[in-house]
Amino acid sequence: MKAIANMKQSMAEFKAMDAKDKRSKVIDTLLNNAIYILLVIFVIFTATRNANFIKISSIVNIISLAASSLPIALGIGGCIVLTGTDLSAGRVVGLTAAISAAMLQASDWANKMFDTLPEMPIPVVILAVIAVGGVIGLVNGFFVAKFSLHPFIVTLATQLIVYGLILEFYMLNGNNGQPISGLSDKFKNFVTGTMFSIPAGNGQSVAVPWYVLYAIILVIVMWFIWNKTTFGKNMFAVGSNPEAANVSGVNVFMTTVMVHTLAGCMYGIEGFIESARISSNTAGTGLNYECDAIAACVIGGVSFVGGTGKISGIVLGVFLLRIIFVALNMLSISGNTQYIIKGLIILVACSIDMRKYLVKK
């Protein structure tokens, strides 16, 4: 009801404007929502060229692809709100994926990495990867907060360190850099097993994997943390102006450390999911994941200016990138062109976002 009242009011305001104001108001609204408008046009265009794009199996595919890259984006979003970034994210995903895989290999797999290790209970593994991710995040946060280093530098350093650890890990116990696969069915079913099936007509059904549910849970948890907790409010305060936050009694040090730690925990969960989803883990797993995650956040309006951003924006950004990926494939566009299109979309989306911000200033 309130929304309708608001709309009525803004319509009334709009009518009261003179012609020139009206025009600029329309242009503003269009530009501010350009990303949504472009998305709708893009979806309609793709659907007319390839009707399969909007069929149920394709939609489920997009949703599950988006779900798989949500945890890392949700984590990295917090770092961007603090005007920072996190370059170590992808490698942390790689390390935690390797750990999950090694702990959950089927006991009868021929090339089991730790052959004496019994199959671990899944909750133990989840806690372990969250802890590993959290510790790396803690280190990131500590150095950022304690020495006022830019997160770019700190996370660049940890990225290298973590990559070294990954390479060492794959060499352990005579594994000699071979992929870690042969995961136990229990693990695979827990992550990629069928949560429920949607009938897609012609007697087929499309399976929705469990990790979609996990992504939804994480979105809800993160939404709660960002919007309903003191910690979340402090994060935005520190992001928009650390001095002001400090003067108003916010513990800037703790907040920064906590944001990075939380991000690390999310990478741990991402690693756990990716490990089962890809099910063949190599030292290259997780490479460049942070790029897509950062792009998704920024497209979704989590600004590098700091202090602004919404969980819904991150979800939208992740979906946008995945829709582009699927659509370009369904349009049979070559890999070379895909780079260009993806780059242009990121550039346009971010320019529109910054424009909004510049106008406000």
Next chain:
Amino acid sequence: MKKALALALAAVMAFGLVACGSTSSSSTAASTATSTSTASTPAAASDVNAAVFYYNYSDTYISSVRTALDAKLEAAGIKYTDYDGNNNQTTQNEQIDTAISSGANLLIVNMVTSGSSDTATSIAEKAKAAGIPVIFFNRAVEEDGNEGAVLSAFEDIAFVGTDAPEAGHMQGKMIGNYLIENYETVDLNGDGVIQYAMFMGDASNVEAIYRTQYGVEDCDAVLAENGKPALEYFDAGNANKYQLDMNGAWSAQAAQEYMQTNLSQYSEANGNMIELIICNNDNMAEGCITALQAAGYNDGKGTTIPVFGVDATDSAKALIADGYMTGTIKQDADGMAGCITALASNVAAGEDLLANTDSYTKDEANGLDNKIFIAYQEYTGE
């Protein structure tokens, strides 16, 4: 508090430096130990200080070469230091300069920029200036049709690797023969043509380019000999006829995401299922199998789509044993490491770099005595 922290940081750094130092000195110590304990080892062996440059530690196949080569060099009593080029030619060139200035007297190089004679020439010139031999391995040093541009232009130079197009040729033939034997089973929709998908690891790598090309061409040749129509790419709109890992990482993740997306429009029930999958390497093949299994294929119960890779990694072998994957091409990591060690031992013994190498296959077509090929092998299970 601050001082304590600074002290702790300094301690960590010092520890890091010591730790780095100790790894290299321990390998040196170990090799000296072997050379002194085995009196039969020629005394010269301990004088050789080999520097081994890998293009990227995270590459599965290269990791198995590294493990094998480390062990064999150690056994031969040759001192060595490993370097990780981290997929960056500039990094590798700098490492080579550093190694030469720190006293390396044998270079063993796995170039980052595969198939570039310019890069190879600049490395060979560094070696020549320092008066030391150089052994290239694994990745091609010359463009196709430009054979001898590097290898015949320098003294004390050798190449140990694979004939880049061979894996593609072999994969294509293996697929062709498999199809001839199982044509009816593979042709799910019974239209007489096999619809295939191709996954490419890296757009700028000659091995990937050859595998993508010959994997299909040679298969078509076998099919044509047997009166069958050529393969047909499953997506008529895709002019490239492959799907590419955009990170150039030959990764399972890229293949899995492409395949999952493909499977959302192509399925057995729709009568347009992809009937054959060809991958540039085994990681990508594994990614495809993961996507297939999630959609109810290749799980031992329903339809099995034949999937082919290259490398014969341990996990691919296990998948083949379980019947989820059909075949791969084995790159012989052990054989390559053995050949490199033989050349390095020649240097250590003060003999000609290429002494006693007549048993190896060489590039006779171009008359290059110093280009040694380690053969690929088909692998379809033990």
